[in-house]
Amino acid sequence: MNDTIHKLTTIFALQxxxxxxxxxxxxxxxxNNLKALRIALLRYQDQLTTAMSEDxxxxxxxxxxxxxxxxPALQVDHALTNLRRWMKPQRRKTDWLFITNSxxxxxxxxxxxxxxxxxxxxxxxxxxxxxxxxxAGNRVMIKMSEFSPRCTEVLRHMLAxxxxxxxxAVFGGGVEIGQAFSNLALDHIVFTGSPAIGKEIMRAAANxxxxxxLELGGKSPAVVADSASITAAAQSIAHGKAFNSGQACxxxxxxxxxxxxxxxxxxxxxxxxxxxxxxxxxxLQYTSMASERHADRVRELLDDAVxxxxxxxxxxxxxxxxxxxxxxVTGVTDDMRIMQEELFNPILPVIAYDLMEExxxxxxxxxxxxxxxxxxxDRVEATRWTRDVHSGGMTINDWAWHVFQCDLPFGGSGNSGxxxxxxxxxxxxxxxxKAVFTEQRWFPASFFRPPYGNLIQQMSxxxxxxxxxxxxxxxxxxxxxxxxxxxxxx
Numbered sequence: 001m002n003d004t005i006h007k008l009t010t011i012f013a014l015q016x017x018x019x020x021x022x023x024x025x026x027x028x029x030x031x032n033n034l035k036a037l038r039i040a041l042l043r044y045q046d047q048l049t050t051a052m053s054e055d056x057x058x059x060x061x062x063x064x065x066x067x068x069x070x071x072p073a074l075q076v077d078h079a080l081t082n083l084r085r086w087m088k089p090q091r092r093k094t095d096w097l098f099i100t101n102s103x104x105x106x107x108x109x110x111x112x113x114x115x116x117x118x119x120x121x122x123x124x125x126x127x128x129x130x131x132x133x134x135x136a137g138n139r140v141m142i143k144m145s146e147f148s149p150r151c152t153e154v155l156r157h158m159l160a161x162x163x164x165x166x167x168x169a170v171f172g173g174g175v176e177i178g179q180a181f182s183n184l185a186l187d188h189i190v191f192t193g194s195p196a197i198g199k200e201i202m203r204a205a206a207n208x209x210x211x212x213x214l215e216l217g218g219k220s221p222a223v224v225a226d227s228a229s230i231t232a233a234a235q236s237i238a239h240g241k242a243f244n245s246g247q248a249c250x251x252x253x254x255x256x257x258x259x260x261x262x263x264x265x266x267x268x269x270x271x272x273x274x275x276x277x278x279x280x281x282x283x284l285q286y287t288s289m290a291s292e293r294h295a296d297r298v299r300e301l302l303d304d305a306v307x308x309x310x311x312x313x314x315x316x317x318x319x320x321x322x323x324x325x326x327x328x329v330t331g332v333t334d335d336m337r338i339m340q341e342e343l344f345n346p347i348l349p350v351i352a353y354d355l356m357e358e359x360x361x362x363x364x365x366x367x368x369x370x371x372x373x374x375x376x377x378d379r380v381e382a383t384r385w386t387r388d389v390h391s392g393g394m395t396i397n398d399w400a401w402h403v404f405q406c407d408l409p410f411g412g413s414g415n416s417g418x419x420x421x422x423x424x425x426x427x428x429x430x431x432x433x434k435a436v437f438t439e440q441r442w443f444p445a446s447f448f449r450p451p452y453g454n455l456i457q458q459m460s461x462x463x464x465x466x467x468x469x470x471x472x473x474x475x476x477x478x479x480x481x482x483x484x485x486x487x488x489x490x
Contacts, residue, residue: 051150068123078406109137111187119145213419222252225376233375234268240399273315368414
């Protein structure tokens with residue numbers, strides 16, 4: 001462990017020196033880096049998929065490639081298309097007092113960006129921020145989860161083929177390494193994980209005043225409106241909870257369903273799951289729980305719910321171990337653990353509501369979720385959920401597709417995260433927006449220097465501030481009257 005911590009500090013020093021030597025990589029170099037990364041992803045797709053599946057015990061090959069290979073490949077394509085526009089300095093207006101001069105914003109690389117990836121989608125959560133960081137001209141150090149050892153080795157080997165360690169470096173290790181990593185004086189940290197660990201990362205980053213991007217999660221609701229197709233909503237939500245066995249930060253955590261349609265919805269979810277996975281035990285496209293501990297937690301959560309009056313409807317038969325089919329839970333109350341903890345597994349609590357106002361209150365009275373899903377055809381309702389209810393992102397009439405749109409930001413709000421690492425917002429987050437003001441040679445700046453009181457200075461103050469008493473009276477006569485009265489009575 002000490003050797004790894006020593007290597008952390010050594011590589012960090014190398015990358016800082018490299019930033020000083022090349023503080024602003026040109027567009028051509030950034031594009032070459034991104035193209036090399038895309039080629040590597042395609043070449044290593046099978047090795048990465050095998051490694052991720054072995055780390056999990058069993059993981060869907062299609063889901064591995066779609067999320068952890070295809071999604072970052074498309075992100076590279078998007079960055080290559082938009083990089084020149086992102087890098088271009090933005091002209092800004094000068095204040096009227098400084099007219100004839102020029103102002104602009106230049107996006108500088110921040111320096112060394114630290115990426116701390118989670119275990120559930122280890123490649124996209126490491127490579128996704130890496131793509132944005134490289135596009136912004138940064139150096140990158142990646143800390144992988146200790147629960148992804150095989151994927152870490154493959155990713156390290158893949159990236160070492162195309163990048164020197166002074167540009168991109170990959171580290172594994174447990175809690176001690178993670179703590180040492182987050183305590184480095186990095187120029188930015190991108191973290192994916194739980195809110196509890198996110199607070200620890202932010203606390204460590206504060207020691208160095210390091211800015212952070214935190215993608216944390218939370219209990220993302222799926223709201224089924226009266227105007228929705230129950231069958232279509234159930235199929236979508238069943239897919240969202242079965243995808244990666246629910247081990248996704250944007251998985252629907254619970255469903256809010258009109259009271260009179262609960263039975264129809266539950267039946268449709270069960271039917272949808274059985275159609276997708278007739279036999280979860282033998283179907284290699286159904287992902288296992290990542291560890292025995294995660295599987296045991298599913299059973300503990302269900303036992304707690306049943307003990308407090310809930311009904312559990314299994315959507316299939318598991319193997320008593322890490323293969324756990326979707327479990328629908330009705331009769332849910334707030335004192336159950338399934339409503340107090342982010343689930344991150346294939347449990348779907350179903351909560352009845354009578355009026356849409358109740359559903360909105362239910363969501364807004366709780367911590368802000370990472371994702372929000374509204375199913376319905378009422379445009380007024382959809383607009384209200386979009387405008388008035390806070391969440392990191394939102395998909396209407398399906399789940400999670402907003403996460404796959406490269407031109408949209410991806411991040412949380414409140415308890416579910418800070419900032420975004422994707423799209424133009426991600427590029428700006430991993431860049432320093434440097435304000436640049438250029439003064440023309442003939443601009444009369446000397447008029448604003450001491451000794452104060454010259455005609456130009458007096459005129460400027462008069463034009464922009466006016467007379468204090470007359471301005472106050474003009475905008476609020478009542479206040480002026482009170483001021484006058486107070487003066488006269490003193």
